[in-house]
Amino acid sequence: MRPYDAHVLLCRGGDCRKRGSKEVRKALKAELRAAGLNRDVRVDSVDCLGFCKHGPNAVVYGPNGHGGTWYLNLDEDKIAEVVNTHLKGGRPAEHLAADYRPRKGA
Numbered sequence: 001m002r003p004y005d006a007h008v009l010l011c012r013g014g015d016c017r018k019r020g021s022k023e024v025r026k027a028l029k030a031e032l033r034a035a036g037l038n039r040d041v042r043v044d045s046v047d048c049l050g051f052c053k054h055g056p057n058a059v060v061y062g063p064n065g066h067g068g069t070w071y072l073n074l075d076e077d078k079i080a081e082v083v084n085t086h087l088k089g090g091r092p093a094e095h096l097a098a099d100y101r102p103r104k105g106a
Contacts, residue, residue, distance in 0.1 A: 004040060004041060004042040004062070005037075005040040005041060005062055005087075006040070006041045006042070006060060006061060006062035006086075006087050007041070007042045007043075007044070007060075007061040007062060008028065008041060008042070008043045008044070008058055008059070008060050008061075008087075009044055009045075009046050009049065009058060009059045009061075010024065010025055010028065010043060010044070010045050010046070010056070010057075010058045011045075011046060011047075011048060011049040011055055011056055011057045011058065012025075012045040012046065012047065013046075013047055013048035013049070013052065013055070014052075015052040015053065015055050016048075016049075016052070016055030016056040016057060019055045019056050020056055020075065021045075021055065021056035021074075023076065024056045024058075024074050024075065024076065024079055025043070025045060027076040027079045027080070028043060028058075028079050028082075028083065029043065031079055031080050031083040031084075032083060032087070035083055035084065035087070035088050037083070037087055037088060041087055049070075051070075051072060051098075054072040054073050055072070055073070055074075056073070056074045056075075057070065057071065057072050057073075057074065058070075058071045058074060058082075059071075060082065060086055060087065060092070069086065069092040069097050070097060070098035071093070071096055071097060071098065072098050078093075078096055081093050081096060082096065
């Protein structure tokens with residue numbers, strides 16, 4: 001099994017689910033396929049990433065060995081930019097990224 005270039009953790013907790021995390025996941029998978037990255041990026045849904053009031057939320061690890069970049073208040077348009085800028089382009093979508101790692105429940 002070859003390693004993935006990047007790993008996306010997408011929250012599916014109650015608040016994120018109410019705010020559309022299921023649709024965001026579908027959009028993420030579609031954008032990855034369209035960009036030819038569906039075999040290079042692993043996507044996992046997790047129960048809670050915290051920062052519930054600002055969901056749907058995701059953390060992107062990689063590419064290029066970057067630490068986790070947090071993205072809050074995601075929607076289908078923002079996901080497209082995260083895929084194109086961060087996962088395909090190799091640099092975080094700075095204006096969409098959280099300034100700090102949120103604390104659980106914040």
